[in-house]
Amino acid sequence: MRDNGAMQHSARRDDTAAQPSRMQSAVFLPIGDEGRAELVERRIAEAITGGLIPAGERLPSESALARSLRVAPVTVREALVALRDRGLIVTRRGRNGGSFVADSADPAQFTAKRLGAMSRVALRDLGAHYSAITRACVGLAAARADASEVARIRQRLANADAADEKAWRRAADEAQTEIAALSQSARLTREQMRLQAEFSPFLGLIGQDASAREQQRRAVLAVLDALERGDADAAASAVDAFVRDSVALLIDHQMRLHRA
Amino acid sequence: MKALQATDAPAAVDTVTAFFQRGVDALGEGTRELAADVASARAEGPLTRAKLDAIVLPYAQALFDRAGVTVYGAGFIAAIGLLNDASGHLSWWQGPRHSKLELAAQNIGKEHIDYSELEWYRVPVSTGKPHIAGPHVDYLCSDEYTITVAYPVFVGGEFIGVHGMDVLLDAVEGELLPLLSGETEEITVINAVGRVLVSTNPHRATGDPVRDAGDTLTRYECEGLPLAVLVS
Numbered sequence: 452m453r454d455n456g457a458m459q460h461s462a463r464r465d466d467t468a469a470q471p472s473r474m475q476s477a478v479f480l481p482i483g484d485e486g487r488a489e490l491v492e493r494r495i496a497e498a499i500t501g502g503l504i505p506a507g508e509r510l511p512s513e514s515a516l517a518r519s520l521r522v523a524p525v526t527v528r529e530a531l532v533a534l535r536d537r538g539l540i541v542t543r544r545g546r547n548g549g550s551f552v553a554d555s556a557d558p559a560q561f562t563a564k565r566l567g568a569m570s571r572v573a574l575r576d577l578g579a580h581y582s583a584i585t586r587a588c589v590g591l592a593a594a595r596a597d598a599s600e601v602a603r604i605r606q607r608l609a610n611a612d613a614a615d616e617k618a619w620r621r622a623a624d625e626a627q628t629e630i631a632a633l634s635q636s637a638r639l640t641r642e643q644m645r646l647q648a649e650f651s652p653f654l655g656l657i658g659q660d661a662s663a664r665e666q667q668r669r670a671v672l673a674v675l676d677a678l679e680r681g682d683a684d685a686a687a688s689a690v691d692a693f694v695r696d697s698v699a700l701l702i703d704h705q706m707r708l709h710r711a
Numbered sequence: 712m713k714a715l716q717a718t719d720a721p722a723a724v725d726t727v728t729a730f731f732q733r734g735v736d737a738l739g740e741g742t743r744e745l746a747a748d749v750a751s752a753r754a755e756g757p758l759t760r761a762k763l764d765a766i767v768l769p770y771a772q773a774l775f776d777r778a779g780v781t782v783y784g785a786g787f788i789a790a791i792g793l794l795n796d797a798s799g800h801l802s803w804w805q806g807p808r809h810s811k812l813e814l815a816a817q818n819i820g821k822e823h824i825d826y827s828e829l830e831w832y833r834v835p836v837s838t839g840k841p842h843i844a845g846p847h848v849d850y851l852c853s854d855e856y857t858i859t860v861a862y863p864v865f866v867g868g869e870f871i872g873v874h875g876m877d878v879l880l881d882a883v884e885g886e887l888l889p890l891l892s893g894e895t896e897e898i899t900v901i902n903a904v905g906r907v908l909v910s911t912n913p914h915r916a917t918g919d920p921v922r923d924a925g926d927t928l929t930r931y932e933c934e935g936l937p938l939a940v941l942v943s
Contacts, residue, residue: 511813515813516813518810518811518813519810519811519813521810594919594920595906595918595919595920597904597905597906597920599904600904603828607828628850629850631848631850632847632848632850634848635846635847635848635856635906635917635918635919636848636856636918637848637854637855637856640848640850640854641854644850644854
């Protein structure tokens with residue numbers, strides 16, 4: 452393989468070099484031997500436990516999953532067997548058959564379990580990462596967004612029913628993605644979406660409380676207000692305050708979990 | 712900014728207009744035939760995602776092969792309610808390998824995004840005319856920074872979907888800038904909200920709005936397109 456050849460060549464050259472830079476040594480760190488089926492299993496399991504694919508929803512067919520994940524169908528099949536063994540999905544045969552997320556898969560419970568097992572250090576670090584990327588997005592968006600684009604996000608958010616927990620969570624995630632995209636940066640938007648997928652289940656957990664949902668709504672509106680004024684600092688502070696409040700609520704929630 | 716008649720426009724404005732018009736025309740070429748194919752499939756029986764995909768694929772392939780610009784993604788987006796087995800659907804191929812877009816599998820959660828509100832769908836539906844949407848980070852399909860050329864598709868007055876293609880801003884820069892390399896003036900292409908697509912001025916970033924134009928830049932509309940050219 453060409454890639455291996457290139458790596459061996461670099462490694463040999465490094466033998467004679469004084470000290471490889473830290474970035475360079477990172478290239479040769481072990482990549483782990485986790486199999487592809489395990490990677491597929493983990494990806495789908497995270498989506499189910501995070502509530503991105505709700506209970507009862509049908510998964511794409513084996514062949515569709517294999518095509519889009521660019522793995523062999525047998526790899527997908529292996530992953531689905533593992534997910535079935537964990538009770539996350541059920542498989543039905545027949546005309547309307549396929550793999551479905553188990554009705555018992557309750558993302559709130561999964562997320563509570565994850566929160567309970569997470570250290571405060573890790574939780575705060577997730578908040579710091581989420582906040583940093585989101586602030587970078589809104590900073591660029593404040594300089595680049597057109598008022599009409601901000602107004603449309605505001606309109607869609609106003610149409611979302613905050614009384615419905617799931618509908619609100621979805622609308623809030625969408626608004627956040629749209630705000631990130633206003634940065635006109637593909638890299639930052641991709642990174643923000645990845646972090647949103649990770650952080651959103653936690654926001655959903657504290658959003659079980661209606662007043663917390665109202666707080667979340669006001670936070671997004673504060674960001675939109677700042678974007679409309681082209682005020683990058685105010686947009687970044689609004690994000691920062693929101694993440695700090697959310698992490699504090701999550702730590703409270705975690706303490707209640709530990710006491711229970 | 713001064714607004715001048717198109718007859719006064721420098722040659723660079725024609726170059727820019729022709730560049731984008733070529734993409735719009737390439738898309739429009741297949742649109743009528745695609746509409747006819749979808750109409751006859753509907754007349755035969757229930758229209759499903761799989762049937763639609765089979766109809767659209769050759770049209771997408773033709774764009775990849777012959778659009779006259781490097782196309783990153785191409786296909787047809789069904790009008791909400793067109794299909795019998797899903798409310799909406801994107802028959803879409805993209806990327807270096809022209810892979811089929813599998814929304815649900817690619818990024819779970821994305822399939823819930825309501826595309827009827829997005830510029831490349833909303834504008835051609837409401838105007839009935841082709842549109843160039845963006846520049847935007849296309850977070851639904853490619854996660855890349857693109858413009859989307861979008862042609863509304865009608866069958867007997869009924870709107871059935873959008874025939875579209877994505878072109879990366881990378882490609883716009885790589886393929887349009889060389890055509891403008893002989894220009895001594897600054898040439899900056901902006902969209903309807905004043906966002907820069909590409910500029911011969913290396914300090915004017917793609918994605919930025921032009922707010923400092925003042926009297927230093929003259930604005931020329933690209934006839935028939937939602938774009939304008941600013942010339943120093």
